[in-house]
Amino acid sequence: MDETLPAFGGAAHKVQGGGFVRVPESLQYKAACDPIGRSDKQMKKLVTLAALIAAPLGLAAGAASGDDAVSKTAWDFEFTSIDGQPMPLADYRGQVLLVVNTASMCGFTKQYSGLQALHEKYEAQGFKVVGVPSNDFGSQEPKAAGEIKDFCETTFGVTFPMTDKSEVTGSEAHPFYAWAREELGWLNAPKWNFHKYLVGRDGALVTSFFSQTTPESEKVIRAVEAELAKAKDQAALD
Template identity: 55%
Template sequence: MNIKHLNWFLLIIATINLGISSMANAKSAYDFNFDSIEGGIIPLSDFTGNVILLVNTASKCGFTNQYEGLQSLWDEFKSDGLVVIGVPSNDFGGQEPGTNVQIKNFCEVNFNINFPMTAKAIVKGNGAHPFYKWANDELGWRARPKWNFHKYLIGRDGSLQGSFSSMVSTESSKLRNKITQLLKNKI
């Protein structure tokens, strides 16, 4: 192996180690940032003290109508401290093929979405966003997204408080009861 190849190898190893160590050092959801669909960064720490419902979304999915329910939850509970964050992903069935601009436009035109949206992200596998890797480590493989509109509920302290499959709608008493319980728990 020549020096050029050795340098590339060491750079790759260092990059992998940085990703692993930053995830291992994460103590809460507040340790993660997402790229915003509008450009810039969405640090989850900006929502410290709030309850966060983080949902991987898609525009061409049988569950896409859950956008309406997510917007309703945001409208109903944002003044109480709920933050809804949409995370567009093309990981399941290629159902979010659009660009960030197309996704944002789709959400605004069809569902009047005004809650925060991240840029399109990977939510499963080796290339998953660090938050999703951390959530999988925290809650186990059963709690990882298996399809679009998987929901993570994050408490006011940044801890993961629940994981809800795509089949759990935004009108579900299971989800709504957990949200209201967490909103009542002021820090």
């Protein structure tokens, strides 16, 4: 089964008449956490119904903010690096990024090894992993930035860029993560450490992968290689 959830729980849904409506997050949450095991088809119907219910209130708000949402890409956001320096994602413009919220004391922490291997394998082709340490899930990143850096470099030989500790969920989420949630929807937002967002060379979000999807998985490798190949295809046309 595809571990990347479909985007039908996203922020915007097409409604009858050609417009779009934003579904309140509370309704998205109810659809995502359905307690009686509805089928995928029934779940999609539920979210569609939620969109129709929200339409009278949401159409105006969606129209007002739509232009801003469309205009943004990953290159519009800036982190602080793990060394305390400005880290604008625009510095990676034209590259493919895998942005991962990490933690040092998680059952998935061993994924650092796979992330580093992925980074090394494809870096020369224009690919980078970006690690985003976060204490949001289970308080599993209690370390300070310097300790995180030492741990990653010493234990896993990490050389890919890392940000300072950041919040990736809720109202205080870093703007990149708030934008990503709007773009791909609540269902595809981080639910635990080592959630992965794939960003294309144009700065657009391509897809996301659940924490359980390892960096070595065929799913991740296939998606990364497909994005890297797009530049080669474009170069052949130019």
